[in-house]
Amino acid sequence: MAKKKKTEENNEKSKTKTLKRYLTTLVGLPLVFVVFVFSNNYVMDVALALVAICMMHEYLHCFKSTEKANPTAWISYACCALIGLTHLIKEEIGFKLLVFMIPLIIFILSLEVIITEGKKNIIDVMTTLFGILYIPLSMLFVSLIRGGTPALIHRIYCGLLFATSWGSDGLAYIIGCKFGKHKLTPISPKKTVEGAIAGIFGSIGFSLVFILIVNLIFNLTISYWQILIISIILAIIGQVGDIAASAIKRYCGIKDFSNLLPGHGGLLDRLDSLLFITPFAYMLFLMI
8 A cells, every 4th residue: 555655656757847947948948049049149148158157066076975076166157158159259260269278277277286285186177177068069069050150050059969869858758657668878877778779869850851841941952861861970979978967877876967947957957968969960060
């Protein structure tokens, strides 16, 4: 009897979480498109910087709160804030600065180890460096995708980026919860092979529907075959990104990075796959 009651309570909690997840998506989806697809470059860059800072806070907190590492916060947040300057700097200068920043950050973090007489160690350095490469560097590619020319095409690419990521995540979650039987990886026990396959089809479906609508509205001829191939590649990469985020949470012994988004966890929980796909999407879109 007690077991049955507990099962019913778990089912009720699951339904509540799913409802919150759908409501958050319903509110968040239009907001994302307004800010990252329809706004100008400067507004988008500032929004990207703020989102990156929020995700960085979740990332740093998960290591510090569990005492797994003590990453350097100030340089991590500073790198996130710099995204807001993306379109204020000439592109050719920006790329040179970006290349130089990586050795500069390594130098600063190594210097911090010396100054603190070992209170900061190599684990702290690597955790900080990984966070910078993982979050602000990946988010920078969203800005580069959206800020390209011709402007209309690159706004479409930015919308496609979100359609691909969310299509994959959404269908993988739905099918995985209802029909998932075979575990995908012990790193993330809730992920299933069925969910992963569904995620690829979700990415394809959302991307093709998005491009169909765009082609009809703007009288364009964006290739469906190219989008099909790109969506499959990005769906697979995005799922690797999702598992990578799960590996961080598993190492730190937490379930979610935060509870900022009802039903989803934190921003980093929601955008983990997007972070992985943006650099690859940037290169793939250059080939179209």
